[in-house]
Amino acid sequence: MIRRLAALFAFLALLSPIAATADPADIDAAARGVVRIVIVEHEGDSVIAVSHGTGFAVSPERIVTNSHVIQQAQDDPNLFIGIVPSDGEEAVYGRVVSVSQRNDLALIATTKAMNLPPLTISGNPETSSGVVTAVGYPMNVDRAQGLGMADIFQATPPVKATGSLAGRRPSRQFDTLLHTAPIARGNSGGPLVDECGRVIGVNSFGAESGSAEAEFYFAVSNRELLPFLRANGVTPQINAMPCRSLADVDAEERQRAQAAASAEEARARAEEQALARRRDEARRGVEFAILDERDNGLALAMLLVVIALGAGGFGWLAHEQEESRKGRIAAGVAVAALVAAAAAWFMRPPFTEVEERLADMLREEMAADETGAMPTPAAAGALVCTLDPARSRIVGAASETVPFEWSSDGCVNGRTQYGLQGGAWSRVFVPADESHVSVNRFDPATGEYRMERYLLSREELAQVRDARRAYEPPACSAGEDAAQELGARQAAILSLLPDQPNERLVYGCKAAE
Incomplete structure (x- = not known):
């Protein structure tokens, strides 16, 4: 049955091409919190490795692995759990905090401070498709490198193998994820991570298959992992945000900046067009005002000339009638009217004053706009x-x-x-x-x-x-x-x-x- 399912999922996987490969920097960062779990026994002053698996940090001093990885140490009091970090720090012993055989999970505490970088748990992982990476210590890779059980106490970086998800599969009475990221003996208990290096499951076992059939593997899903951690007092780092690369974020930032620049250019053009329309309207208003003032000045000058002529005529008559006092008054009025007429004529605004008045008007409007604008609060x-x-x-x-x-x-x-x-x-x-x-x-x-x-x-x-x-x-x-x-x-x-x-x-x- 498992072989038929494997063949079916392989066919479906071919229909759905894998997305972009995982970001190496994110996977490398996650791998720094992955450790080798070694079951050891003491023979005199010697420490001998019996078996090993993989685990990963969920807090600086708490490590998750599979329950079957540490089963030997639980069954035999002469066996102990060793924790070998990947970055060259000293290996330490671990003690069992909790074991859940139902869903193949175990929590181990370090007996000395290791300050491991905890892996982030995906709070809303994709479970049907997508690129995933299994991180761990497969024994077949150790053998290919010529490393025996005596060498596994040396700090070495874990192996990172990429594949794709094939969906959720309830199996052995607990929730699992089916995937194609290759794992082998020794990978058990290691994390299955997404493209951002966030844990979406704990690798547990593989499906049996012949050489001609596709390989599929099972990981304990976060639906099992998160309740297990919380039940044991561990508050993990959880991130439910969509997985995005920094390149995607930078590209969106550039697009956002370009859109903002385009919007600013459009706003500036609109303001310039509005200012041009306002300038044209103001120019016409100023021109009409100057024409009115010139016409009014002309009319006033003509009226004063008429008054001057009338006063002059009256003065002449007064002079003929030898009414000198009235003549002097009329002459004074005539002269004053002529002077006022001349002033009214020459004080009419010239057409060259249009630009000056227009500039003053626009400056006053801009000053009013700036006075009424809301000030930007200082960042202090x-x-x-x-x-x-x-x-x-x-x-x-x-x-x-x-x-x-x-x-x-x-x-x-x-x-x-x-x-x-x-x-x-x-x-x-x-x-x-x-x-x-x-x-x-x-x-x-x-x-x-x-x-x-x-x-x-x-x-x-x-x-x-x-x-x-x-x-x-x-x-x-x-x-x-x-x-x-x-x-x-x-x-x-x-x-x-x-x-x-x-x-x-x-x-x-x-x-x-």
């Missing part, structure tokens, strides 16, 4: 930063909001000084007990807060930590020179990091209410 003081999933690449668990208090001298939350370089503020964090480096950046002009995380190998971390030990970050309010010195010091660490981070969280910050 207490802020609330909200995650923008569309611009982020979320691999682990991410907070939707982050409180963030910013001061103009680069001090965050009153205790962390950011470095200043090239006009940009940033702070590099290198934890002593974790396997990642975080680079946080803040742009006060836009209110953008960006957190990028790099998961590094043991050798890479050693180099970064050496560079970090070379300086001591200044305290807040130490001055701009100290901030610039910190920015220059951090550049040495940034030069050691990969070109792309494993995770990028982008937040938009606004003033807290």
Whole structure:
């Protein structure tokens, strides 16, 4: 029956081409939390390996594997569980925390601190199709490399084998995923991860098949894994976001920037067109106003001339009648009217005044618009930063909001000084007990807060930590020179990091209410 199902799924798999291959950086990052589980016995001062499987960290000191991997150690008190990390750290013993034989799961605690990087569990995994990778320690690869049981205590990177999902399969009374990522003896208990390196299942067993038939394998699904972890007090990192590569995020960011630039160009063109229409309307209004003023001035001048002529005539008559007093008054009125007429004529606005009046009018309108515009709040003081999933690449668990208090001298939350370089503020964090480096950046002009995380190998971390030990970050309010010195010091660490981070969280910050 299993062979017929395998053949059927192989045919269906051929009908659905596999999507793009998994991102090697994500798979490598996940593999750093994968360990070899070795069942050992003591013979005098010697430690002898009896069998081995695979496990992966769900917290710095908790490891998941299959129950059948550690079954021998449970049945025989003379056998012990060893944990061999992949990055060269010292192997330690483990103790059983919980075993669930029903769904082939076991939880092991380290007896010494290992500070393993926990793998992220997919909260909404694809179960019907897609690219998956099995990470573990297959025995046939050890044999091909000439490694015997005495050599498996050496730290070696796990094998990563890629295949595709073939759907969910309830089997052996528990929920499983069927897939084609090759596994062999020794892979048991290792993670099955998606293209973002997130766990979607725990590899358990394979389907029997002949050489001419397709190979299919079963992994315990997250429907079994998550309740098991929670029942044993483990709160794993869960991510239910769609799996997107950083290249996809960057491409969308470029498209978003191009769309914003196009929208800004369209807005500028619309404003220019509106301004041109307003300028034409204003020009016509100014021209009409000047024509009215010129006509009014002409009419006033003519009226005053008429008055002057009338006063002159009256004065002449008064002079003829020897009424000198009346004549003088009439003459004065005539002269005044002529002077006023001349003033009315020459004070008419010239047509050349159109441009000057138009410029003054437009300046007054622009000043009114600027006065009425809402001011942009400065990115300082207490802020609330909200995650923008569309611009982020979320691999682990991410907070939707982050409180963030910013001061103009680069001090965050009153205790962390950011470095200043090239006009940009940033702070590099290198934890002593974790396997990642975080680079946080803040742009006060836009209110953008960006957190990028790099998961590094043991050798890479050693180099970064050496560079970090070379300086001591200044305290807040130490001055701009100290901030610039910190920015220059951090550049040495940034030069050691990969070109792309494993995770990028982008937040938009606004003033807290």
